[in-house]
Amino acid sequence: MWQKRTAPTGGCTRVLRNIPAMTGNIGNRLDTVRHRQLVGRTYEITLFHSTVTATELPFCLLYVHGPGGIGKTTVLHAFAAHCRDLRVPVVCVDGRHIEPTLEAFQGALRQAQNAPDFTRRCVLLIDTYEALEPLDGWIREDFLPRLPADVLVVLAGREPLSAPWRADAGWQTMIRALPLHNLSADESRRYLAQRAVPSEHHQSALNFTHGHPLALSLVADVIAQRGDIPFDPKAAPDVIQTLLERFVRKIPGAAHRAALEACALVHVTTESLLAEMLAIPDARDLFEWLRGLSFVEAGRHGLFPHDVAREALIADLRWRNPDRYSVLHRRARSYYIARFQATQAQEQQRVLLDSIFLHRDNAVVREAFAWQHNATVFAAPAREADHPALRAMVTRQEGEASAHLLAYWLARQPQGVTVFRESGSTGEIVGMVGLIALHQTTPADRDADPAVRAAWDSMQRYAPLRPGEQATLFRFWMARDTYQNVCPILSLIFAHNVRYCLTIPGLACTFFPCSDPDFWSPMFAYAEMSRLPEADFAVGGRRYGTFGHDWRKLPPLTWMGLLAEKEMAEEEGAAASPTFPEPLLILSEPEFAAAVREAIRLFSRPEELRASPLLRSRIVAQRVNGDTGSAEKVAVLRGLIREALESLQARPRQARGSRAVYHTYLFPAATQEQAADILNLPFSTYRRHLCEGISWIAAFLWCQEIDDQ
Numbered sequence: 001m002w003q004k005r006t007a008p009t010g011g012c013t014r015v016l017r018n019i020p021a022m023t024g025n026i027g028n029r030l031d032t033v034r035h036r037q038l039v040g041r042t043y044e045i046t047l048f049h050s051t052v053t054a055t056e057l058p059f060c061l062l063y064v065h066g067p068g069g070i071g072k073t074t075v076l077h078a079f080a081a082h083c084r085d086l087r088v089p090v091v092c093v094d095g096r097h098i099e100p101t102l103e104a105f106q107g108a109l110r111q112a113q114n115a116p117d118f119t120r121r122c123v124l125l126i127d128t129y130e131a132l133e134p135l136d137g138w139i140r141e142d143f144l145p146r147l148p149a150d151v152l153v154v155l156a157g158r159e160p161l162s163a164p165w166r167a168d169a170g171w172q173t174m175i176r177a178l179p180l181h182n183l184s185a186d187e188s189r190r191y192l193a194q195r196a197v198p199s200e201h202h203q204s205a206l207n208f209t210h211g212h213p214l215a216l217s218l219v220a221d222v223i224a225q226r227g228d229i230p231f232d233p234k235a236a237p238d239v240i241q242t243l244l245e246r247f248v249r250k251i252p253g254a255a256h257r258a259a260l261e262a263c264a265l266v267h268v269t270t271e272s273l274l275a276e277m278l279a280i281p282d283a284r285d286l287f288e289w290l291r292g293l294s295f296v297e298a299g300r301h302g303l304f305p306h307d308v309a310r311e312a313l314i315a316d317l318r319w320r321n322p323d324r325y326s327v328l329h330r331r332a333r334s335y336y337i338a339r340f341q342a343t344q345a346q347e348q349q350r351v352l353l354d355s356i357f358l359h360r361d362n363a364v365v366r367e368a369f370a371w372q373h374n375a376t377v378f379a380a381p382a383r384e385a386d387h388p389a390l391r392a393m394v395t396r397q398e399g400e401a402s403a404h405l406l407a408y409w410l411a412r413q414p415q416g417v418t419v420f421r422e423s424g425s426t427g428e429i430v431g432m433v434g435l436i437a438l439h440q441t442t443p444a445d446r447d448a449d450p451a452v453r454a455a456w457d458s459m460q461r462y463a464p465l466r467p468g469e470q471a472t473l474f475r476f477w478m479a480r481d482t483y484q485n486v487c488p489i490l491s492l493i494f495a496h497n498v499r500y501c502l503t504i505p506g507l508a509c510t511f512f513p514c515s516d517p518d519f520w521s522p523m524f525a526y527a528e529m530s531r532l533p534e535a536d537f538a539v540g541g542r543r544y545g546t547f548g549h550d551w552r553k554l555p556p557l558t559w560m561g562l563l564a565e566k567e568m569a570e571e572e573g574a575a576a577s578p579t580f581p582e583p584l585l586i587l588s589e590p591e592f593a594a595a596v597r598e599a600i601r602l603f604s605r606p607e608e609l610r611a612s613p614l615l616r617s618r619i620v621a622q623r624v625n626g627d628t629g630s631a632e633k634v635a636v637l638r639g640l641i642r643e644a645l646e647s648l649q650a651r652p653r654q655a656r657g658s659r660a661v662y663h664t665y666l667f668p669a670a671t672q673e674q675a676a677d678i679l680n681l682p683f684s685t686y687r688r689h690l691c692e693g694i695s696w697i698a699a700f701l702w703c704q705e706i707d708d709q
Helices: 011-017 026-037 042-052 072-086 102-112 129-146 163-167 185-194 199-209 213-226 237-247 254-265 271-278 284-291 307-320 322-342 345-357 363-368 384-398 400-412 443-448 450-462 488-503 517-526 556-567 589-601 606-611 630-649 652-666 672-679 683-706
Strands: 061-065 090-094 122-127 151-157 175-179 296-298 303-305 377-381 417-422 429-437 470-479 507-514 537-539 542-550
Touching: 042 061, 042 072, 042 151, 042 175, 061 072, 072 090, 072 122, 072 151, 090 102, 102 129, 122 129, 129 151, 129 163, 185 199, 185 213, 199 213, 199 307, 213 237, 213 307, 237 307, 254 271, 254 284, 254 303, 254 307, 254 322, 271 284, 271 322, 284 296, 284 303, 303 307, 307 322, 322 345, 322 556, 345 377, 345 488, 377 488, 384 400, 384 417, 384 429, 384 470, 400 429, 400 443, 400 470, 400 537, 417 488, 429 488, 443 450, 450 470, 450 507, 450 537, 450 542, 470 488, 488 507, 488 556, 507 517, 517 542, 589 630, 589 652, 589 683, 606 630, 630 652, 630 683, 652 672, 652 683, 672 683
Parallel strands: 061 151, 061 175, 090 122, 122 151, 470 507
Antiparallel strands: 296 303, 377 417, 417 429, 429 470, 507 542, 537 542
């Protein structure tokens, strides 16, 4: 039979061959420690056991594959130990120690086995198969076919089997592929506990490693060396370097490194996005190179790297070249903004999710979003046939009283309900969001629903709607199975809601109630949504906390700019840039008209205009940059008044009033009596024309202030 040898090469093999196996030798102690520290891989070991103990092998080749550090060698060690427990002969060969030639490979097999006997079940384990790539054709076509049918061959490599294996009709039925994935969160915590990592540091380790076995081991080492200090990738460049060496053995050049960094930064990489981020006209060759890497996967919408490879690449880039990180970040954000403006519906929602992914380094956003791909779920308007399922969903998650209110709004504003449906024949509903148009509600509507009443009263108290403005209450939002807990469906709901806020004309205010406002408070604060205790409400004995945003004070484009500043903040929770513009001031029509009258009166005294509330109006903010000072804003305000006056002068009916304003305030006479003489008008008529002109200018500017954004 085949027997495992204890040394791979050289004269030591001949010496060790004469040493009898004993229970207490170093190899057995190593196996014991490895077995004790093995966490997870239950499925893989169960599959191997059922295969090696079967009367007839169900397949002859088990191919274990996955990126560097995923635990392929550990799994093969477990398979070998299992063989010894079952008294099944096992031969182990590692491709990294063999020159990829026929002579070297055959020599390694001879050294690893002793007096082969093919009369019973045997297992051949070959690790690091990618190192033997030059022999791949010979192994497939010559070596393996000549092995006895009762030999189970296990190959382990980074890359999936090459195309000739998959194209061969014979091999297709005799191969079982076994891709290795990260450990689960529970398995990772169990491993960290075995390594004596304090439980309070587990989450920081999981945030970086995502359950990657090698990364977990390295992080456990760092914490053990540095005591009770949470793991911080920025403080452990040696860990990052070790991981990068495992993932990327050789990078052809600077352009390839830049492509790899860009791929790590964004959610999914396409050719066009890669070209934009690298500022090159054609990224096809670099895209194809990325596509061929073992730790980069191809999904429906583009390429994305293994989670821990992404973390290592980003941590390394931020530590090594933060300026380069900022440049790539900015280019990706610009690409997403352009894509959002050029697309519609589902594509816009996907672009928003990709854009939100740029915020994932912020701990608040990381906790609030699930980044799994959701290619099988799409948003669509609710149909009448969906109403029973929606009422059942709300009943299960919030109770009968809330379900009764949902039925009320399905009858009153059915167009406001969107469902998230699985694609396929069943089209099962897995989530929903119900929007209430507050500006369309009646007093009876507000009396029927405490949530609507609370939001309406809060709005009336602090920022009443002006003509043409809209307000929305995100009344019902939930995933079918997880309610308002973090999950991929909730991430889609948030993206849908952001898209709504960015695309609805005249949207003034939005309100967002939560069943657990304390949990969501950090995320909503990050998104510039204020906690509004006065808008809280209770339904069916359950209390809900409400958050809100006034889009007139912080319009969509300004809001996106503020979030862009936060994306680049180094420290968690860092404030926005001090040069960022202050929120806009929302004035009622009478307040606005009074401010215009005062601004016209002070037109010739610019220094006194610096206190005008109109400097924080939308019409001024639209014409200035974020870092513009008060003097520049005064100049803009005076320009707006001139433009209004010139526009009115072109209208015969308003021309007399505009002339009165011009000679009184813009190019003033010494006294109002002299202004009346210049206009050749009785003083009382002049005063009437002056009041009319001021009112017309105020009305003209007010129309611009409340015009659709």
